[in-house]
Amino acid sequence: MTTATLGVEHFSETHWKSLRYFNLYRFVVASLLFTSALLYPSAFPFLSPNQSLQHLGLASAYLLSTALAVILAYRHRQHATMQLTASVLVDVLVMTLLIHVGGGLGSGLGSMLLVTLAGAGLVGQGRLVLFYAAMATLAVLFEHSYRALQDAVDVAGFFHAGLFSAGFFAVAVSARLLARRVIANEALALQRGVDLKNQTVISQRVIEEMQDGVVVLRRDGRVRQSNPRARQLLALDSSREDLLAEYSPELALGFVEWCRSGGEEVVLVRIPGSGMQLRARFAPTASSESDVLVFLEDLGRLQEQAQQLKLAALGRLTANIAHEIRNPLSAISHAGELLREERRGEMYERLLRIMLDNTKRLERIVSDVLELGRRDRTYREVINLRETLPLLIEEYLVKEKLPADVVHLELSGVAALCFDRSHFHQVLGNLLGNALRHSQRIAGSVCVVACDGKADTQVELHVIDDGEGVAAEQREHIFEPFFTTHHRGTGLGLYIARELCEANGALLELHGAGPGADFRMSGRATGCQ
Template identity: 85%
Template sequence: MLTTAESGEELFSEMHWKSLRYFNLYRFAVAALLFSSALLYPSVFPIAGPNQSQQHLALASLYLVATSVAVVLAYRHGQHATVQLTASVLLDVLVMTVLIHVGGGLGSGLGSMLLVTLAGAGLVGQGRLVLFYAAMATLAVLFEHSYRVMQNDFDAAGFFHAGVFSAGFFAVAISARLLARRVIANEALARQRGVDLNNQTVISQRVIEEMQDGVVVLRRDGRVRQSNPRARQLLGLDGGGESLLSAYSPDLALDFVDWCRNGGEDAVLVRVPASGLRLRARFAATESSGRDVLVFLEDMGRLQEQAQQMKLAALGRLTANIAHEIRNPLSAISHAGELLREERRGEAYERLLRIMLDNTQRLERIVSDVLELGRRDRIYRELIDLRATLPPLIEEYLAKEGLPADVVRLDLSAGATLCFDRSHFHQVLGNLLGNALRHSQRVAGSVRLLDCAGKVAGQVELHVIDDGEGVGEEFREHIFEPFFTTHHRGTGLGLYIARELCDANGAQLELQGSGPGADFCLLGRASGCQ
């Protein structure tokens, strides 16, 4: 328990200063009433005695001035609040004791004023020093009555009245102390709950801001009330004031209206025009108010990418195991064929042996492709400069195939970049070039590589175009299926692996155009690899 003025100052909050001001205003009102009565109605002044009106007026004036000073000090919100309260109580005890004495003793009824003062002081001071105030009031009353007895004004009932008032002083003080303790406990509990609530609010706000999903609070009229950074990024919200959802995603706004009116689907798929993102939106009414609706936004591209990564990891382990199991007996067959080749047993024998070795090499290519496919989950995306990377890569490929350098023509813009894993990009480009050269006329400019900006901001397109016969309509829907090929020596895995590697890197590989020649378009991000 705090008992000193210095320690008491630490707990004297703004609310307690306000209580002290009210307490001093009450004292000022009492002083003003006493002063007015002494000044205007001296004949009915409750302590009026013969030839004492001037003394009463002087005492009331001093008391009024003292309470006025106390009010001013309390409103200045300075220090030493406990000292101010103690001085005020002791002044009231002194003034009321003098008034009791000159008014004829406790029978005048002025002693009850001390009860109110003690009760107020106990509540304002939070129970501190209230027993001291009660003791001072008791000593003052007993001293006043003893002084009266020594002045030959013996009154046996006066001691009884003094004892009753003294007991009342301590009863009021103890009651105020107990009540103040309860108030302090309730204040501490409320303060702690406020701190806990504030901490919980801060934590919840931090969690919402760090969420990978967007969270939007919508009013029933379609206005965005609140949103987290991810939601502003997905929808392109400016974050300033309450804006209409329809201005950023008309489809989502229509689905929201349908959900509000008809209780439509809780989850819908929408596309944001500005970014081209495909989002999954879930609606949920808030429990506290039916006027606001929570909307959770998920990027379907990110979800599909996560699912793709999981699928790639599982499929990669499976294909790697199968490929290893195939490669071991395949190596034995190939080695046995090489040994048989050394024997000369006629043309028919040589033809059969050549068929066996050719198909062995084809199986070896399939196994190698499958093993590469199993490693596509090992991704390190980086920003690839197309104009700096493609020329040496194509030159190396053409030299390996024994083709002239002018077969492939590059039309690349300066500064064109693609976010891709470099080893994956080399493999994808090798598969696309091999496919284009296989079906082209193999003359100057038969294969063209060109880039252009994507339809959506932040994307780039890389086209690989050949001058061959193109892909027939009956084959277009199967062109990316595994083991589908139109060439008698193809494995049917080149385009499939190229598309899978593009998917693993967050890109798309599509067959475009319907005229002569084939146009394979790689669509990926031009920035933002991390």
């Protein structure tokens, strides 16, 4: 397809290739004509010896012109229409002269013009194809008219020439229409290819950016393809098609069960390589090899999203609590303090003390809930436990008016924790308060131990007391909100401590089952973000 923009001709690569093939065809024909005229003049019995020399000279000139056309088509990628027109006109001239030398259209050389016009129709553009057919028609009619002037008029010869002329136009127009259809189909295929490539790029980018893992499995359980998230979740090696069982036996077993039953059950698995708990869903595909898609979701991320929703609801709740409860509590507390100044007997004093104690308890609950609503505001930093823990423990013991030897501190290893400093103060305060409340409150009743964790960058902080420990039936409820075994407790201390740990990327759990309670906080020593 050719277009003109600002007078500059643009010829597509396909047309240039077609033009080169067309000129190569002409060069081959010219070579055969030259070889035949030079070595086998008897191949043209209708030629006289004098005409054989003329034929040789004409074939030589034709060979040189076609060789020049081939060179120009390969080296000079400009003025393609002019190159094609010159080639067609040369062919028309040479073939007409050969027809004349050979004794007219009866020599059979007229059919060569049909091939030339067909090639020009495939390569050329627009109305130039009709121009080429018209030039060939004029040349043939002129040659036959010149022959009729030299000899007697041959009416049948003119009829023969007319049929050839009609054939010239028919071949040229048909070739042009065929070329237009081919060009349109080529353009459509090219556009479809571009669209498909763009869609593939977009789909690939979407799959790569997905927060869920996508794995393509063969029916034999081998991993054919996977996106980056899936390779991260399963700790896959993208360069190999390994068996899924090598990375997750549980997931491979779930795949086998799915292949057997064909259901839509969701499989919950824990991956040994990454330590993550995943939710897997299998889906068949319509591929020729019946591959299976596996969609993997990180339950930790889902729980985090649920936690965010919970925090949003909690934020609205705490706002209402601050307005609806805290102000009346302040009024009640203030009124109680004023009534305490009056001395009306022992019963009056006892009832007033109960009222004020419960007012303070409600105030602590409100304060804890309000603090919990701000747990998503974390500013993590690396806390040096060797410097921070002694100061915090000393400050807490002074505040509670306890001897300095009640809490024993042990430090080893890195002794650094990535944590929000204010959150760390509150978590440690809650853990110390819980431990002291259930301990014997003698020297060494509470032991705080900071040591390295199992991983290289992990740190563990243990708060251990010498109390009776946590009963087996209470262990699974110990971190639930408003669960308490102390009559003056709010039931929010351990719950808030765990929530703050999760907000800082740490884990708080009840460790061990021996006498006394051992609360272990595990966090990172580096990598604060």
